[in-house]
Amino acid sequence: MLGGxxxxxxxxxxxxxxxxxxxxxxxxxxxxxxxxxxxLGGDFELQSVNGKVRLSDFQGKVALVYFGYAHCPDICPxxxxxxxxxxRQLDSEQQQQVQxxxxxxxxxxxxxxxxxxxxxxxxxxxxxxxxxxxxxxxxADLWRxxxxxxxxxxxxxxxxxxxxxxxxxxxAGKVAALFDxxxxxxxxxxxxxxxxx
Amino acid sequence: MQRFxxxxxxxxxxxxxxxxxxxxxxxxxxxxxxxxxxRLPPPGSQTxxxxxxxxxxxxxxxxxxxxxxxxxxLPMIHQTIHDNGKSSMRETTQLTIPAHGSLxxxxxxxxxxxxxxxxxxxxxxxxxxxxxFSDGTTKSTVLKVKDMRENMDATxxxxxxxxxxxxxxxxxx
Numbered sequence: 160m161l162g163g164x165x166x167x168x169x170x171x172x173x174x175x176x177x178x179x180x181x182x183x184x185x186x187x188x189x190x191x192x193x194x195x196x197x198x199l200g201g202d203f204e205l206q207s208v209n210g211k212v213r214l215s216d217f218q219g220k221v222a223l224v225y226f227g228y229a230h231c232p233d234i235c236p237x238x239x240x241x242x243x244x245x246x247r248q249l250d251s252e253q254q255q256q257v258q259x260x261x262x263x264x265x266x267x268x269x270x271x272x273x274x275x276x277x278x279x280x281x282x283x284x285x286x287x288x289x290x291x292x293x294x295x296x297x298x299a300d301l302w303r304x305x306x307x308x309x310x311x312x313x314x315x316x317x318x319x320x321x322x323x324x325x326x327x328x329x330x331a332g333k334v335a336a337l338f339d340x341x342x343x344x345x346x347x348x349x350x351x352x353x354x355x356x
Numbered sequence: 357m358q359r360f361x362x363x364x365x366x367x368x369x370x371x372x373x374x375x376x377x378x379x380x381x382x383x384x385x386x387x388x389x390x391x392x393x394x395r396l397p398p399p400g401s402q403t404x405x406x407x408x409x410x411x412x413x414x415x416x417x418x419x420x421x422x423x424x425x426x427x428x429x430l431p432m433i434h435q436t437i438h439d440n441g442k443s444s445m446r447e448t449t450q451l452t453i454p455a456h457g458s459l460x461x462x463x464x465x466x467x468x469x470x471x472x473x474x475x476x477x478x479x480x481x482x483x484x485x486x487x488x489f490s491d492g493t494t495k496s497t498v499l500k501v502k503d504m505r506e507n508m509d510a511t512x513x514x515x516x517x518x519x520x521x522x523x524x525x526x527x528x529x
Contacts, residue, residue, distance in 0.1 A: 229398075232405035233436055233467045234443050236395060240504050247507040273400070280398035283511045305442045316403075316471045320444030340438060340464050344506075 190353045192335045199303040200326070200334035205262060205288035205295075208271040212288055215332055217258045221351050222328040226304045228265035228319045229277045229287075236281075237340070238325055243282035245344040249351065256355050259285040264295055264306050264321055268313050302326065302334075329354045376419030376450060376490035386413040387453075387495055389487065391462070393502040394470070396479055404477060406431070406468040406485070406499055409460050412453040419490035420451045420459065427483055428470035435466050445469070450490070477501045 202215045214222065223242050227235035242259050249257065261278045263269035266289045269277075274287025289295065292308070299306060306321035327336040327350055336350050392408035412418055423431045434445040448466065453459040461467055468485075477483070481501045486494050 229401070230403050232395075232397075232403045232469045232471075233434070233445070233463060236397065236405070236504075237463050244506045247505075247510040276400060277398045281505070318445045320442060322441045323438065323443035324441060339441065340443070 189329075190335065190350075192329070192333060196334045196337065199301065200328065200332075201301045202332065203298045203301070205290045205298065206271045207286050207288050208275040212260075212286055214260075214328065217328075218332050219256075219330050221257045221330060221354050222326075223257065223259045223347070223351075224262065224302075224326040224328060225260070225324075226262045226264055226299065226302070226306070227321060227323075228263050229269045229274060230265065230316070231319070234323055234340070238323065239278075239281035239285070241342065241344055241347070242325060243285070245347040245351070246282050248344055248348055253352065253355055257351060261285055261287050262295075262298070263287065263289040264299065264304070265308055265319050266290065266292060266295065267308070327351065327354075376421075376452065377414070377416040378491050387411070387418065387489065387493065388413065389495060389497040391460075392485075392497060392499040394477060394483055394499050395463075396477060396501050396503045397473075399476070402471065402473050404428075404470045404473060405463075406470060406483075407462050408468070408497065408499065409458055409462070410453050410487070411458045412455060415455050417452050417454050418493075420453065420487060421449070421490055422488045423468055423485055424488070425470070425483060425485045427474050427477070429472060429474070431485075432469045432471075433461065433466060434469045436464055438464075479503050 202213060204211050204213045206212070214224075223245070225235075225238050225242060227238065229235070239261060246254055246257050246259060259278075259282050261274065261281070263274055269287075269289055271287065271289060274289060278285040278287035290298075298304075304322045304324075306319060308319050309317045311317040323340055325338040325342065325347065326334050327338070327347070329335040335354065338347055338350075388411040390409045390411065392406070394404055394406045397404040410420065420433070423433065425431055433448050433451060435448045437444050437446055451459055451466075459466075479501055482498045483501065485497050485499055487497065488494050
């Protein structure tokens, strides 16, 4: 048989537990990340015109990452235009919480200098990044980017075949979603907003 | 033997003309070019893509053989291929436009690749193209340079920390 004060403790304790469960149930949950995305992504360090840039520099923000090359006439401009259009349809506070990154797999023709203007055309804050072929291969492997740069001279107008995905990275630095050529700006904007405060 | 060779070469010509119409058509309106534009590339870019649709109102197939323009020496038609997440381009020649059918060259699919641009492209600029078909017809068309970015007035740069009041208008280009 419980004493009077102990009874009160138990009642208060049970009530507190019930309240905590009720609050947790209502608390907005973070979106789930599909398990197949756990195997790709990770921090990287690449060159921009203003120096080294790490993905982890943008922790706390949503990052949109795209791998391509600047001499691409159709696919890359389409994807980068989609990224820019998506970010611009967010309100100004939301835009401040998103960072777009364009990584060129073609350093023979694309330099950090040339990528600055190229990226900024699609979205004002988009960073254009590249690095040595060897380092790019390391990053591409981590991000499961499948690509091939032909061994041809820079002035030969070669094409670079590459995976065509827009990676959405959440504020914790994890790849949380992938979008392909069928995605719309509404799809991506909706996914971004889920991760913002 | 000679008669046989003659026969097979005539047969060969007939077969080819079945895929790409070779007989000249009198009516100039039977091939229509619509939905054409050139995607405005980033400043300094030497590569751009042009898109258009071709409608064939004829009773016979016809092939698009080549395209010429002053702004690029060798426009090529490319097919974008999406294969298990990996995208690449493949040059395509002799594109068939079926009788009473159409051919679409649009983003993500086929496009006209313009390389080594002879001049920078300006928004709303009119660029002339000649499309050369298998029957000897040449159709001229004008494609406008279009900025395919949207909501450019809604740009809020992370660099721009001052409280900028934008008029709230969204301008569609």
